[in-house]
Amino acid sequence: MKKLQRRRFLQLAATAAALPAVSRIARADTYPSRPVRIVVGFPPGSATDIDMRLIAAPLGQKLGQEFIVDNRPGAGSNLAAEIVSRAAPDGYTLLAMTVTNAVNATLYQNLSFDIQKDIVPVISTFTSPNTLVVNPSVPAKTLAEFVAYAKANPGKINYASFGVGSAPNMNGELLKLTAGIDLVHVPYRQSPVPDLLSGQVQAFFGPMPITIALVKSGKLRALAVSSAKRSDALPDVPAVAEFYPGFDANIWHGIGAPKGTPKDIVATLNKEINVILAAPDTKEKFTKIGGSALGGTPEDYGKFIAAEVVKWGKVIKAANIKPVAEH
Numbered sequence: 001m002k003k004l005q006r007r008r009f010l011q012l013a014a015t016a017a018a019l020p021a022v023s024r025i026a027r028a029d030t031y032p033s034r035p036v037r038i039v040v041g042f043p044p045g046s047a048t049d050i051d052m053r054l055i056a057a058p059l060g061q062k063l064g065q066e067f068i069v070d071n072r073p074g075a076g077s078n079l080a081a082e083i084v085s086r087a088a089p090d091g092y093t094l095l096a097m098t099v100t101n102a103v104n105a106t107l108y109q110n111l112s113f114d115i116q117k118d119i120v121p122v123i124s125t126f127t128s129p130n131t132l133v134v135n136p137s138v139p140a141k142t143l144a145e146f147v148a149y150a151k152a153n154p155g156k157i158n159y160a161s162f163g164v165g166s167a168p169n170m171n172g173e174l175l176k177l178t179a180g181i182d183l184v185h186v187p188y189r190q191s192p193v194p195d196l197l198s199g200q201v202q203a204f205f206g207p208m209p210i211t212i213a214l215v216k217s218g219k220l221r222a223l224a225v226s227s228a229k230r231s232d233a234l235p236d237v238p239a240v241a242e243f244y245p246g247f248d249a250n251i252w253h254g255i256g257a258p259k260g261t262p263k264d265i266v267a268t269l270n271k272e273i274n275v276i277l278a279a280p281d282t283k284e285k286f287t288k289i290g291g292s293a294l295g296g297t298p299e300d301y302g303k304f305i306a307a308e309v310v311k312w313g314k315v316i317k318a319a320n321i322k323p324v325a326e327h
Contacts (some may be wrong), residue, residue, distance in 0.1 A: 001165065001172075007161055008165060008261065011101050011249070023260045024039055026166055028277060031063075031091055031265050031268055032063055032064075032065040032091065033065070033068070034065060035065055035066040035068055035069075035091065035092075035152075036065060036066070036067045036068070036091065036093075036094065037068045037069075037070045037092070037094070037124075038052050038056055038067060038068065038091050038094045038095075038096050038255065039072050039083050039084050039093065039094065039095055040052055040069055040070065040071050040072065040073075040080060040096040041069045041072060041073060041074070041076075041077030041079060041080030041081065041096065041098070041100070041101075042071070042073050042098075042162065043055075043071055043073045043078065043190060043191070044071055045191065045210075046162070046191075046210070047128065047207035047208075047209040047210055047253070048096050048098050048253055049069065049071060049096075050209050050289060051096075051125060051126045051209070051253045051286075051291075051318075052069050052147075052288070052305070053069050053094045053274060054282065054285055055067075055125060055255075055273060055282075056068070056069050056275075058198060058279075058282070059272060059273060059276060059308075060277045062272050062275070063268075063272060063274070064269065069096075069315050070208060073189070073231060076098045076100060076104055076107075076165045076166065076323070077098060077101060077166075078104055078108065078111060081113060081115060081119065081237045082094060082098070082111075082112055082113055083120040084119065084256070084257070084258055084315060085112075085113035085119060085258060085259070086113075087257075087258050088164045088258070088269040089257065089258040089259060089260035089261040089262075090258060090261070090262075090265075091261055091262070091265035091266075091268075091269070093253065093257075093258065094122070094255050094256065094257050094269075095256040095257070096121055096253060096254075096255065097115075097119070097121075097253065097254040097255060097256045097305070098167070098199075098251065098252065098253055098254075098327070099167050099170070099250075099251050099252050099308060099312070100165055100167060100179060101119075101305075102115070102120040102164055102305055102308035102309045102312055103165045103166075103170055103312045103316065104165050104309075104319070105309045105313070106309065106312065106314055106316045107164070107165045107321060107322075107323055108165075108323055110205050112245040114272040115170055115175075115305070115309075116305060116306060116309065117259065118258070118259045119256040119257070119258065119259065120256060120257045120258070120260075120261050120266060120268050120298070121150035121254065121260055121298045121299075121301040122254070122256055122270055122273070122298055122300040122301070123254055123255055123273050123274065123277075123294075123295060123296065123298065124156045124252065124253070124267055124294040124295065124296055124300070124301045124304060125253050125254050125255060125268065125273065125277060125294055125295070125298075126206060126252065126254075126286060126291050126292070126293060126294060127250050127251065127252045127253075127291060127292055127294055128208045128209060128224040128231075128250060128251055128286075128290050128291030128292070129208055129226045129227035129231050129239075129249075129250050129251075129292070130167060130168060130171045130205045130206060130207055130208065130225070130226040130249065130250070130251055131205070131206055131207075131208050131211045131212070131215065131222050131224070131225050131226070131234065131237070131290075132146075132171075132203065132204075132205050132222070132223045132224045132225070132226070132240070133196070133203070133204050133214070133215060133220040133221060133222050133223070134146065134195070134202055134203045134204075134220065134223060135196060135199045135201075135202050135203075135220065135221075136218075136219075136220070137199050137202070138157075138203070138221070139262075140223065141221065141241050142164070142223060142238075143223045143224040143238065143240065144243060146203075146219055146223050147179045147181055147243075148177075148214075149184065150181040150183060151180075151181055151212055154181070154182035155182050155201060156184075156198075157183050157184065157202050158183070158184045158185075158201040158202055159172045159183045159184070159185060159186065159201065159205065160186050160188055160192030160195065160196055160201040160203070160204045161185060161187050161188065161192070161204075162187070162188060162189075162191075162192070163187045163188065163189065164185075164187055164237070164321065164322075164323055165199070165321070166187075166321070167173075167205075167207065167249075168205040168206060168250045169187065169205075169206035169310060169313060169321075170249065170316075171183060171207065171226050171249050172185060172203075172205050172267065172316060173185075173204070173319040173321060174249055174267070174315055174319075175240065175247075176319070177315070177318055177319055178240075178247055179244065183203070183249070186201050191210075192204060193206075193210065193214070196220065197219060197220070199213045200255060202207070205226065206222075207251050208225070208231065208233060208234075208289065208290030208291060209289035209291065210214050211227055211290075212233060212234065212289060212290045215234065215237075220235045222234060223238060223241070223245070224235070224238055224240045224242075224248060225237055225239050226240055226247070226248070226249040227239055227241075227249075227250050228241050228247075228248040229241070231290055232287070232289035233287065233288075233291075234287075234290065248302070249267075249315055251284055252294070252304075252308075254294075254301055254305075255269065255273065255285060257269075266298055270297065271318050273295070274295045274296075277293040277294065277295040278293070278295065
């Protein structure tokens with residue numbers, strides 16, 4: 001009887017020891033078993049929103065569950081990041097990451113999360129230059145003329161952004177530092193494009209997915225792009241770096257997950273999104289909106305984020321940029 005009990009105990013112990021491995025295999029095979037939401041810290045129609053929607057649809061088709069884009073604008077994208085940092089680490093809540101997340105790591109001193117510690121990098125997805133565009137009423141047809149006009153009229157040119165710390169804001173401040181000009185920052189909670197078109201604000205370092213159609217239609221005038229080289233989407237528009245060597249300030253997007261998300265789920269997402277980003281139709285869609293598909297490993301994306309935190313931290317300190325609440 002004792003031998004039977006001992007044998008039964010050993011069988012149960014062996015079964016229990018195997019459970020973690022079995023559960024990992026089952027989790028990888030069954031993920032996702034319900035809809036997944038991608039939290040975007042900007043409103044519909046923003047560059048981040050456009051990028052995520054281009055990825056969410058094919059990703060849902062590949063994995064057999066809907067990937068829902070959940071727009072949660074607020075607090076300079078910090079609201080979305082906080083939501084994801086507090087979410088269950090099960091792969092069903094993801095963060096649409098942007099350059100603004102790297103900026104905010106320095107800009108805000110009292111965040112309830114650390115973007116590098118509380119969010120696991122999954123994959124980089126998209127990069128695109130910002131385009132310095134102006135209302136046609138601005139008497140400048142080149143960047144050199146714009147800088148000269150700004151120097152002759154200090155504090156009289158308003159430039160719009162999506163808020164303090166947003167990519168358009170950081171591009172504007174970097175240009176101010178680099179060119180030695182005085183521009184007035186006007187932050188918007190929603191799109192500044194209507195006011196830009198009407199002339200309420202004169203300039204905007206806008207993401208190309210938003211500005212390219214307006215430039216091609218002649219509604220806005222493009223003076224320069226923020227990338228180190230010219231963009232194939234607007235080949236006649238010079239790069240700021242042609243006037244100020246070293247200027248390089250692309251926007252970028254990617255996907256992150258809450259800290260503790262199982263590595264096999266991160267690996268599944270990374271693998272499938274890499275396939276989508278490499279597909280000719282995805283590349284074509286990204287090219288049409290003035291950007292490029294990225295991809296790569298989670299580790300590479302993590303290193304890139306760390307470098308961006310350092311880069312923009314230096315700009316914030318040099319320009320003495322403060323969150324709105326601290327003004």
